[in-house]
Amino acid sequence: MLQASYKKHTLQFITPGGTSRGVLTTKNSWYIQVWDVRNPTVSGVGECSILPHLSIDDKPGFEDKLRELCANINRYASNYRSNMEDELLAWPAIRFGLEMALLDLKNGGHKTIFASDFVEGKKSIPINGLIWMGEVDYMKEQLAQKIDSGFKCIKMKIGAIDFEQEINLIREIRKTYNSAQLEIRVDANGAFNSGEALAKLNELAKLGIHSIEQPIKAGQWQKMAGLCAESPVDIALDEELIGISDSYKREELLATVKPAYIILKPSLLGGFKACDQWVQAANKLGIAWWATSALEGNIGLNAIAQWTAIQDNTLPQGLGTGQVFANNIASPLEVKNGHLIYNKKQPWGTIP
Known part of the structure; x- marks a missing residue:
């Protein structure tokens, strides 16, 4: 009842x-x-x-x-x-x-969505450090903080300021940290024009970029497929997955575009069952994936982290957003040395 x-x-x-x-x-x-x-x-x-x-x-x-x-x-x-x-x-x-x-x-109402060593505090999840868009000095400041905090993988939002400024910032990073020392992912959120995207991807490739999320706007399957075939930088689909709930459409998208990665955001895709179906479709085609929060508070982030923890996936995940809110619900989730951990000694706060 x-x-x-x-x-x-x-x-x-x-x-x-x-x-x-x-x-x-x-x-x-x-x-x-x-x-x-x-x-x-x-x-x-x-x-x-x-x-x-x-x-x-x-x-x-x-x-x-x-x-x-x-x-x-x-x-x-x-x-x-x-x-x-x-x-x-x-x-x-x-x-x-x-x-x-x-x-x-x-599972008893203790915010244990999936039991695992992660919830027991015995396993951590590697995550990327998120660098928000902004003035170059502000992005540099964020970068320094992430590196000082022990992150080995960072994700930079690009496409809002001048592209040459963004490239110059990455060049500055690479003067100190090569690709073996620091993995750099970039996320364009569909900001590139399809006619200029390949040229920009060629520039990014010179700087040892790991991957780029959604270089052009979603819905352009053939253009995205062409980019995935020609790009020297691995492409990850993100916004492209939103709104696709039919299993045939999922497989058709992935088989058409052939991305290197897909990004799974349960809040945007319809939950864990939907994400499981995306993973199954991707596995058939040899496409890798990682999970990312969609700026949930700690309640949602906790659930996504627990689902991620039971998957056989060792890539850095996009689960470091719990610290961006001033009035988040207190939780056992903590970020240490570029990893998300579950500190059982820290109690959950109450929902306001």
Whole structure:
């Protein structure tokens, strides 16, 4: 006999986060809680997180849909599951939040989504250090902090300032750290024009770049396929995956474009089941992957980290965003020496 409710929480960035789609100062999340009326002191919590101008459920009616979902759970109790997956395909963040909450409830309501050595504090997850877009001096400052903190892999957002300035910054990095000492990933968020993309990729290749995420805008399969075939830098698909929930379409995209990597963001793709399906499709074609948060708070980040920890994937993951918010929920998640760890001695905070 399940019941559900939700709360909205506006996360505040400690420092504005610059992307090619603008500067973020706040980001909304909604926490959905589910419990069994026969044991109401135990509840599962999930985070429904959307990214402005990127999530397909960043549209009018999001909170109405979440309210409707909770009402249906409360009304139909144990029978609410019928047709739920189909009904929530257009709302991947809500679908993920509910999946997370149900798994948490199933496992006792302790925010243990997937049991593993990571949750026991016996295993860490290598992560990349994220460098936000901004003035060159600001990006240099972030870079120094990440390297001092022990990161061996960094991810730079590019495409918002002059490309030559961004290239010069990477040249400065390479004067001190070669590609064996520091892995550099870049993320263009689709900022490159398709006609100029290859020339820019050739410039990046000279600097030992590991990979580039989404060099051109999503939806240009043939152009992206051409880039993947010709680029001297490995290409990772990110935004390209959003909105594709049909298994045939997944396989068609990957077989057409043939990227080196795909980036999995459960909040944007519809949760763990959807990500598992992407992994299966990628494995068939020899395409590698890593997981990245979509700027969830610690509730969502914890769930993604736990799912990642049970996968056979040793690549640095994009899971270092828990420290960007001033009013995040306190959690056992910590970043040390370029790794995400779960410190069992640190208790969870309460949902505001």
